Amino acid sequence: MKRIGNIIITTLFILTILTIGKYVFKDYIRSYSFFSNVSMASSGAVYHKIKEVSLGSVKPYTYQSYTFLVEGLLKFSPDQKCLAVGTENGDILLFDEQGKLLWQKKIGLGEISALEFSKDSQILYVGESSQDGNLYAVEVVTGEERYQYSTSNELGANLSEKEFPKILSIVTDEKGYVYFASQRKGSYADHTDKYSSRLYKFDETGKNKKYFPQTENMDTSISWLESDREGKKIVFGTSNWRLSRPIQWDKTIYCIDFTSDNVLWGQTLAARPPYQNATLRNNPNLSEDGKYITAFTGDCTAYLFSGEGKLLWRRAVSQPQKINGVYINAVGLYSKVTEEYSIFATTNTHNRGNWRLFTPIEDPNSNSIFVFDAAGKLLKRSQMGEMGMIEQLIVENKQIVIAIGRNLKTKSPEQHGVYILDLPQANIIEKLKTAGPCIGVAVSRDGQKLAALEAPLQLDNGEIVGEYKMHLFNKK
Amino acid sequence: MLIIAGYHAFEAVPGNTFIHKIDIRTKIVALLCLTILTILIDSPMSLFLLFCIALSLHFMARESFVRWRILMILILLSIWSSVSTQALFYNQEPKTMLACLVLPATPIIGPLTEGVYIYQEGIEYGAIQALRGSIVLALGLLLSWTSDPRQLLKSLLFWKIPYQIAFMLITGLRFLPIVFSETVIVLTAQRLRGFEPLKTIHVLKATSQTLLPILARSLRRAEILAASIESRGFGRDTHQVQLIPWKTGEKYCCYLLLVMIVLLIGLKGINALQFIGVTYIPAWRKIYDILKIWL
Numbered sequence: 228m229k230r231i232g233n234i235i236i237t238t239l240f241i242l243t244i245l246t247i248g249k250y251v252f253k254d255y256i257r258s259y260s261f262f263s264n265v266s267m268a269s270s271g272a273v274y275h276k277i278k279e280v281s282l283g284s285v286k287p288y289t290y291q292s293y294t295f296l297v298e299g300l301l302k303f304s305p306d307q308k309c310l311a312v313g314t315e316n317g318d319i320l321l322f323d324e325q326g327k328l329l330w331q332k333k334i335g336l337g338e339i340s341a342l343e344f345s346k347d348s349q350i351l352y353v354g355e356s357s358q359d360g361n362l363y364a365v366e367v368v369t370g371e372e373r374y375q376y377s378t379s380n381e382l383g384a385n386l387s388e389k390e391f392p393k394i395l396s397i398v399t400d401e402k403g404y405v406y407f408a409s410q411r412k413g414s415y416a417d418h419t420d421k422y423s424s425r426l427y428k429f430d431e432t433g434k435n436k437k438y439f440p441q442t443e444n445m446d447t448s449i450s451w452l453e454s455d456r457e458g459k460k461i462v463f464g465t466s467n468w469r470l471s472r473p474i475q476w477d478k479t480i481y482c483i484d485f486t487s488d489n490v491l492w493g494q495t496l497a498a499r500p501p502y503q504n505a506t507l508r509n510n511p512n513l514s515e516d517g518k519y520i521t522a523f524t525g526d527c528t529a530y531l532f533s534g535e536g537k538l539l540w541r542r543a544v545s546q547p548q549k550i551n552g553v554y555i556n557a558v559g560l561y562s563k564v565t566e567e568y569s570i571f572a573t574t575n576t577h578n579r580g581n582w583r584l585f586t587p588i589e590d591p592n593s594n595s596i597f598v599f600d601a602a603g604k605l606l607k608r609s610q611m612g613e614m615g616m617i618e619q620l621i622v623e624n625k626q627i628v629i630a631i632g633r634n635l636k637t638k639s640p641e642q643h644g645v646y647i648l649d650l651p652q653a654n655i656i657e658k659l660k661t662a663g664p665c666i667g668v669a670v671s672r673d674g675q676k677l678a679a680l681e682a683p684l685q686l687d688n689g690e691i692v693g694e695y696k697m698h699l700f701n702k703k
Numbered sequence: 704m705l706i707i708a709g710y711h712a713f714e715a716v717p718g719n720t721f722i723h724k725i726d727i728r729t730k731i732v733a734l735l736c737l738t739i740l741t742i743l744i745d746s747p748m749s750l751f752l753l754f755c756i757a758l759s760l761h762f763m764a765r766e767s768f769v770r771w772r773i774l775m776i777l778i779l780l781s782i783w784s785s786v787s788t789q790a791l792f793y794n795q796e797p798k799t800m801l802a803c804l805v806l807p808a809t810p811i812i813g814p815l816t817e818g819v820y821i822y823q824e825g826i827e828y829g830a831i832q833a834l835r836g837s838i839v840l841a842l843g844l845l846l847s848w849t850s851d852p853r854q855l856l857k858s859l860l861f862w863k864i865p866y867q868i869a870f871m872l873i874t875g876l877r878f879l880p881i882v883f884s885e886t887v888i889v890l891t892a893q894r895l896r897g898f899e900p901l902k903t904i905h906v907l908k909a910t911s912q913t914l915l916p917i918l919a920r921s922l923r924r925a926e927i928l929a930a931s932i933e934s935r936g937f938g939r940d941t942h943q944v945q946l947i948p949w950k951t952g953e954k955y956c957c958y959l960l961l962v963m964i965v966l967l968i969g970l971k972g973i974n975a976l977q978f979i980g981v982t983y984i985p986a987w988r989k990i991y992d993i994l995k996i997w998l
Contacts, residue, residue, distance in 0.1 A: 233768070233772060236772060236775050236776060236779070237772075237775065239779060240775040240778065240779055243779060243782055243783075246830075247751060247782075247830050247831075247834070248751055250747075250827060250830070251747045251748050251750075251751040251831070252748060252751070333992070333996055334992070335988075335989075335991065335992025335993070335995050335996060336988065336991045336992050336995050358977070358983045358985070359985055359988060361988075377985060379985070384983070386977075386980040386981070386982070386983055387980040387981075388980070389980060685799075689798075689799070689800045690799070690800070691799045
């Protein structure tokens with residue numbers, strides 16, 4: 228009897244300690260195959276799942292919050308051999324094409340805000356938001372840091388107000404240069420926004436540095452950066468939400484030549500009432516050959532420009548409507564341009580009265596995909612609102628890939644996942660389901676591999692569905 | 704079972720291991736430093752590693768299974784009591800309900816409590832917090848089991864602690880096993896009279912019938928002890944037997960530990976200044992990164 232008691236106590240003790248140990252070190256042991264469970268239920272007709280990797284604990288989404296709570300970044304290397312994942316917990320993970328973890332780094336104090344591979348797939352560039360606002364250049368093979376650069380040298384940091392520089396967007400060109408935009412958001416005494424931004428161009432060693440502008444910061448909010456294949460044209464969009472005074476860099480979209488430090492052209496996109504100024508988020512998009520640029524403003528106007536800045540066409544996708552004294556409208560969020568088509572995606576309906584609150588009715592054009600031809604003719608509108616919120620749009624290999632997150636109206640978790648649509652019909656050809664909202668997606672250049680990021684969601688009854696994890700799929 | 708097992712649990716047993724050979728002063732300094740470290744550290748990973756170190760020291764001391772059993776029971780009680788209380792009363796957000804113990808619709812108790820639930824995050828938080836207590840418990844027991852109390856008294860005198868206070872402290876510690884032995888005697892006496900104090904349903908009666916004799920016997924022992932030490936001239940300024948010299952290597956190890964603790968307190972302070980936005984030293988970025996992950 229005593230022996231049985233001893234065995235029970237010892238077993239219980241060992242199990243308790245092992246359970247705590249597994250929980251404590253879950254960030255380190257999650258990536259090994261024997262801890263990864265693959266649910267084949269989420270495989271589809273075209274893609275099958277080969278790996279699921281837990282990315283640690285994060286605060287889950289709720290239906291009460293409009294804001295984006297969980298963030299994560301995914302990117303396939305141009306040679307399609309690696310997948311980089313940046314997590315909200317500050318982990319940078321590099322996987323091979325089969326989902327095997329190659330290396331893992333912690334960024335420590337900062338929060339990962341941007342990821343990009345060099346075109347030769349040798350360097351992974353990681354941008355962060357922190358007191359330093361660092362860009363890290365990391366060797367893909369070894370995971371060792373090649374160099375780092377602090378953008379607080381130019382933008383500064385306000386410690387007491389926690390106004391830190393943040394690298395918002397990184398792009399690379401075929402000559403081995405990396406371009407990135409860093410920004411620090413502050414506020415004036417009247418609580419309106421005050422921005423300081425800078426563009427950077429570094430070579431692979433980090434020794435040759437160029438800045439734009441060379442000697443001063445821009446007084447605008449840079450939301451997105453794009454480069455053509457050779458780095459001859461750098462295009463960026465601005466998003467000055469609450470301006471209380473005139474600014475020098477007041478255009479909505481700029482195209483610059485970093486070699487000569489010249490602004491090639493800039494366009495002020497007209498805002499539709501009740502908006503005072505047009506804003507761009509997650510776009511403009513520049514075609515690889517630099518011939519076309521799409522832009523999709525927050526008030527839902529779609530634009531196609533030539534590489535020289537000539538407006539080719541403009542289409543109003545949604546019109547702000549006054550309902551019960553409050554303006555509501557679908558929000559333009561993503562745009563992509565291919566040789567034949569321009570693709571635009573809207574997100575949730577915006578409440579002009581208070582952007583954090585939901586609207587009593589939905590704009591019929593919210594959470595929709597719009598496909599236009601080169602002449603600006605609408606080929607297809609695909610309403611994804613029945614599924615949920617469009618969290619990311621990718622156009623690769625003549626396919627549209629979208630990440631679908633929470634459905635704020637039906638509150639049904641059934642529709643979360645990755646949706647693959649054909650071009651130009653925008654018909655759903657594949658659905659890869661995730662338990663929680665899908666908040667990010669990446670596709671390899673040849674379309675053979677697809678990765679998705681899932682976040683946990685707390686339902687109104689308190690139950691949490693989904694996990695913070697990465698799903699990796701292979702084309703059958 | 705625990706009471707009976709603990710009869711000799713708190714008495715030191717001579718040994719020939721590395722841990723037994725360490726000077727008592729070194730052990731006290733190390734215990735103090737590690738206790739401060741346990742308070743300083745917030746990282747679950749570091750706390751768990753420290754806990755594993757504490758357990759491995761018990762392995763190095765080659766503790767008997769009886770003592771391991773006591774250690775395991777105390778740690779399990781510490782962990783599971785923390786886990787169960789946090790599972791029920793966790794008040795942070797978000798929290799995931801695993802089970803409902805009392806529905807809000809339950810008469811009387813339901814509206815009062817608004818339902819009683821078990822929360823997953825509470826279980827996890829409780830387990831991590833219990834590690835702190837378990838580390839101190841394991842290290843305290845290690846000191847107690849591998850150190851002669853007389854040496855402990857001498858070490859306190861070495862650090863100029865007043866003789867009366869040091870004596871009281873050590874006597875208090877020495878009394879613990881005696882209280883256990885008294886308990887065993889009282890329980891045995893009650894059983895011989897046909898009363899089963901551990902099985903009876905009259906808890907209050909059983910408690911008073913057990914505790915009162917223990918208290919009476921302890922007071923009697925204290926009185927005898929007081930008379931005994933008084934008759935031996937307690938408090939007179941007499942020559943004390945000196946401790947064996949403190950090994951230089953161990954002494955420097957203690958200095959090193961103390962310096963490390965001071966350094967860690969300093970770093971923790973610097974990190975706090977960064978967190979509240981008072982000052983940030985860009986050149987120390989690597990240190991801030993390490994502090995965030997491990998401290």
